[in-house]
Amino acid sequence: MRENKKSFLIINRKAPYGSSAARDALDVALTFSVFEQPLSLLFMDDAVLQLLPNHQANTIGQKNLSANLAMLEMYDIDQLYVCRQALSERGIRPDQISLNITLLDTHAIAALIKQQDQVLSF
Amino acid sequence: MIFSIVVTGAPYSSQASASALQFSRSVLKLGHSIHRVFFYADGVHSGSALASPPQDESNIPAEWSELARQHQLDLVVCIAAAVRRGILDENEARRYEKKGHNLAADFTLSGLGQLVEAGILSDRVVTFGA
Structure with a gap:
């Protein structure tokens, strides 16, 4: 390995349900932290809906995303x-x-993206 | 420069995989290298050996296989995303007691750690989403 640490940013853009994007992004985030890579998460567009409390995902036959979001702190x-x-x-x-x-406002978002070695978008 | 490619869009529904193929060919043509191509979410369908598009359309899984053979590419399909969508290799077919397996030649199933490793070892990671 040439380097063993890189800074990563995961950009979330999609609503918590309706596509697997939110869950996919969280799974990637948890994996990055297991590998102890510096990681930031950015929530934009409909992805901000992921952050609201009291999802009742069971009423549409989905797993509740909030439990995974709560795991971010543990990781x-x-x-x-x-x-x-x-x-x-x-x-x-x-x-x-x-x-x-x-x-963050849009200028600060641009600066955040610029600071990163790698950016993944979901 | 060392690139890694992430494909999250389904072939034929989205242009993600076709664009990723074209991008990969260009990257290689310009003398760069590709450390890994990682297929995630609906992108896992790019690894289906059963895809049978009409003859006047490109066979995306076959084109990835061909590119992989030409350039020794590491085509990794996320195992968790794949098995829930019915993309299985021989091992997983046995594990889940399925009659058949359909992971195309030159693709391998592996975990998200392969995506992290690709991010660490590559200069650029380029995502092709839906």
């Missing part, structure tokens, strides 16, 4: 960034989100 994934505009467009207040998040 020491604490660099959670959220697009401020995506929240306000959907009428979500930051205080509705129980995870410890950092709000």
Whole structure:
């Protein structure tokens, strides 16, 4: 190996249900942390809906994503960034989100992406 | 430069896999190398040996196999995403007691760790999504 650490950013763009993207991204995030790679998660567009509490996924025959999101903390994934505009467009207040998040505007998002060695988008 | 490619879109439904093929050919033509191609989510269907498109359309799994043989590419299909979508190699078919297996030649099933490793060892990871 030429280097054994790289910084990674996972960009989430999709709603919690309707496609497997949210769960796929979380599975990747947990795997990165097992390999102890520096990792940040960014929630944009409909992915901010993943962060709302009290999903009742069982009513549509899906597994609840919130349990996986709660695992982020256990895996020491604490660099959670959220697009401020995506929240306000959907009428979500930051205080509705129980995870410890950092709000970013579009310029700050560009800077965050630029800092990373690798970016994966879901 | 060392590239790795991630494909998450299903072949034929989305252009992801076809675009990834074209991108990979260009990368190799320009003298770069590809450490790994990782098929995830609906992208796993690119590894189906049973895909039988009409003759005037490209056979995406066969084209990946051919490119892999020409350039010794490592084509890895995410095992968890694959088995739930019915893409099985001989081992998994045995494990789940299925009558057949359909992972195309030159593809292997493996875990998400292969994606992480590809990210660490590559200069660029390029994702082709749905």
